[in-house]
Amino acid sequence: MIIQTPDPVLEVHDLxxxxxxxxxxxxxxxxxxxxxxxxxxxxxxxxxxxxxxxxMGLIPLSSGYVKLFGEPLDTVRNRISYVxxxxxxxxxxxxxxLDVVLMGRYGKMGLLGNPGRHDRDMALHCLEKVGMSAFxxxxxxxxxxxxxxxxxLARALAQEADFYFMDEPFAGVDAATEQAIIDLLKxxxxxxxxxxxxxxxxQSARTYFDWIVLLNMRLVAAGPTEQVFTEVLVQQAYGGRLxxxxxVGDLMEKRExxxxxx
Amino acid sequence: xxxxxxxxxxSDPNVRYVVLGTILLSASAAMVGSFILxxxxxxxxxxxAHSVLPGIxxxxxFSGTKSIPLMLLGAFTTGWLALVAIDYLTAHSKIKKxxxxxxxxxVFFGTGIVMMTYIQQSGNAAxxxxxxxxxxxxxxxxxxxxxxFSILAMxxxxxxxxxxxxxALIAFDRAFAQALGYPVRRLDLLLTSLTVLAVVTGITxxxxxxxxxxxxxxxAAARYxxxxxxxxxxxxxxxxxxxxxxxxxxSYVAPAMPTGPWMVVVSSLIAFFSFFFAPRRxxxxxxxxxxxxxxxxxxxxxxxxxxxxxxxxGNFTGQHNLQALMGQRDMGAANLxxxxxxxxxxxxVTVQHGQWSLTDDGVGKAAKVVRxxxxxELYLTQYMAIAADHVHDDAETIExxxxxxxxxxxxxxxxxxxxxxxxxEIPKG
Numbered sequence: 001m002i003i004q005t006p007d008p009v010l011e012v013h014d015l016x017x018x019x020x021x022x023x024x025x026x027x028x029x030x031x032x033x034x035x036x037x038x039x040x041x042x043x044x045x046x047x048x049x050x051x052x053x054x055x056m057g058l059i060p061l062s063s064g065y066v067k068l069f070g071e072p073l074d075t076v077r078n079r080i081s082y083v084x085x086x087x088x089x090x091x092x093x094x095x096x097x098l099d100v101v102l103m104g105r106y107g108k109m110g111l112l113g114n115p116g117r118h119d120r121d122m123a124l125h126c127l128e129k130v131g132m133s134a135f136x137x138x139x140x141x142x143x144x145x146x147x148x149x150x151x152x153l154a155r156a157l158a159q160e161a162d163f164y165f166m167d168e169p170f171a172g173v174d175a176a177t178e179q180a181i182i183d184l185l186k187x188x189x190x191x192x193x194x195x196x197x198x199x200x201x202x203q204s205a206r207t208y209f210d211w212i213v214l215l216n217m218r219l220v221a222a223g224p225t226e227q228v229f230t231e232v233l234v235q236q237a238y239g240g241r242l243x244x245x246x247x248v249g250d251l252m253e254k255r256e257x258x259x260x261x262x
Numbered sequence: 263x264x265x266x267x268x269x270x271x272x273s274d275p276n277v278r279y280v281v282l283g284t285i286l287l288s289a290s291a292a293m294v295g296s297f298i299l300x301x302x303x304x305x306x307x308x309x310x311a312h313s314v315l316p317g318i319x320x321x322x323x324f325s326g327t328k329s330i331p332l333m334l335l336g337a338f339t340t341g342w343l344a345l346v347a348i349d350y351l352t353a354h355s356k357i358k359k360x361x362x363x364x365x366x367x368x369v370f371f372g373t374g375i376v377m378m379t380y381i382q383q384s385g386n387a388a389x390x391x392x393x394x395x396x397x398x399x400x401x402x403x404x405x406x407x408x409x410x411f412s413i414l415a416m417x418x419x420x421x422x423x424x425x426x427x428x429x430a431l432i433a434f435d436r437a438f439a440q441a442l443g444y445p446v447r448r449l450d451l452l453l454t455s456l457t458v459l460a461v462v463t464g465i466t467x468x469x470x471x472x473x474x475x476x477x478x479x480x481x482a483a484a485r486y487x488x489x490x491x492x493x494x495x496x497x498x499x500x501x502x503x504x505x506x507x508x509x510x511x512x513s514y515v516a517p518a519m520p521t522g523p524w525m526v527v528v529s530s531l532i533a534f535f536s537f538f539f540a541p542r543r544x545x546x547x548x549x550x551x552x553x554x555x556x557x558x559x560x561x562x563x564x565x566x567x568x569x570x571x572x573x574x575x576g577n578f579t580g581q582h583n584l585q586a587l588m589g590q591r592d593m594g595a596a597n598l599x600x601x602x603x604x605x606x607x608x609x610x611v612t613v614q615h616g617q618w619s620l621t622d623d624g625v626g627k628a629a630k631v632v633r634x635x636x637x638x639e640l641y642l643t644q645y646m647a648i649a650a651d652h653v654h655d656d657a658e659t660i661e662x663x664x665x666x667x668x669x670x671x672x673x674x675x676x677x678x679x680x681x682x683x684x685x686x687e688i689p690k691g
Contacts, residue, residue: 056441074443082441089435093300094491103431107442111428139489155438 001233003223005033009163009194010055015064016260017047017054022253023062024050026245030213030222035192037185039199039209043238046216048198049085052165056082062259068163078107081161083152085168091140097151098136101127104158126157131180146177153181164188164195171200182208202234217245265515276401280510283403286415287463288476288506288525292498293422294460295477296484297453300433300491305360306348306454308474309367311461313344315374315470318395322381328392330407334462341458344370374470398469398522400510407466414463418456429453430491467510468522475526476502483533486540505529559662560593560601565610565628566635567591568620578625581617629689635661636682637672643683644676650683
């Protein structure tokens, strides 16, 4: 079941993504409304993070296209923020918390520019919003998992974007941080920001998100939570046997077949 | 000593050339190397350094003279080819990255050595000194060649300074840089070109075999001294410069000595020193901190012995001989005696005719340790539902590290208790 929205801020059209010729996402097609908090939900290996990376142009598409605010990504990049998975970076890197948050300002200053007074104030303000002001000067290796996630969130806030893509922001964080993050996301949505979150906990998904994308290599459902987050559809995403789909994928990898004929 | 003065007075123009050349090359190599290290591409640097040799030889075979600009061009070309080969092998074959690096390095370097041997046996008089490109000879840095190297080094220093922020971001969080719309692939290309350039800058003075060490060792040592990337690069540049100068000096004093290996030896010594003695990360300060912890534990345990004996006898400043103290808690006679002497120096215990006792200050200190022990036991039974007979060992450790803030927090959470789980009294703070 796919419920489309009029005036979407995100349009994913017939998107297929392959790793080494093996399709991991098949024909994904959905739209999202402005000011929504969307959860991308599905079992392990469903391609949730891959979908986010494909939307952000971090991996090549085998087919389809993505439009943000009705435009291709490159023309609206400064309105988009991406929060990678916490584990994707080396937290022993020799930078301070403030340095990391300042990276959120880099998009506004070009390749050779350097952060100024205003950027610094902005970064400190964002650290305050996530309750990490006291840690500004700390080296990042001294942070706990929850604190690392807050720093990433502060960096995203410093981008002053309209659209936020977050990869597993609740993975491995303490309960207090989880609550602080969800409160912040709700404030942002109230200010008409659109937020997409990769999430793997079914229990909290219902209360956290007002829009759900159910994924398992293909799109199972997309739409308002109360309409698509049903037992039947969740069962389809989690329990449905997709053996055939992965077998065809394996075959394409083995025979070095293209995802599209031309 | 005379040599030392001649060298460091810089009155000899040759010395000036050599010193300027080595400083510029070591500094630029350390700067590029910092980012190679942070991007975890150290081995690639090594492969590039070895791969410039066939380019140098090819340039010589082509021109028949030791034309520095032409050799640089040749070196740059094969260094680049090596990088492309590594990337191609990794992306399009079953060969993994480490194997690809090893393969490319040995194939290119092997070819280079074959070419060099051929040149040396060809009887061409101009070839003499070509072998310096393998292990380096700072003295060969003269006049117009130096100008070329200096310009290259300046190009590297300026480019890296301009792109500092950008290279740091890519090293830390590549996906984020890509999402910002940074041309990450082209910036990778830029950094690898700078790497090749840094290697090329060092071929006369350091030689191709050891140039990788000048890229990687100074930043690796610098990482031990700071958690700030700007300071790290600065320290790496200083270390590199020092090693470069030392190498140049040694080969000036002993002309038979090759410069490159000496630079590497000196920068390795700096790295070893950092590894052992850097204040926070070094091994020796770590051991010192552990030893200090052991001493605190022994002292606090000794004071607890007095306190427990005091509780039994009703007199906290009572006198006890070593045997009585050992009877209460066997912590090893030597260990106990050493701890008592340290406590005496602090004024917390006194001794008269072999009889030890707590001073008034000492009673307070001892009570505090016992109090932390019992508070922690209570916390474990109340909040973590651990049985009263299982909490003692845990509290034995925790009592030594609880800070006054944690103590207050503990008291507050437990509601200012007076009895521990074994129903003994908790001394007041």
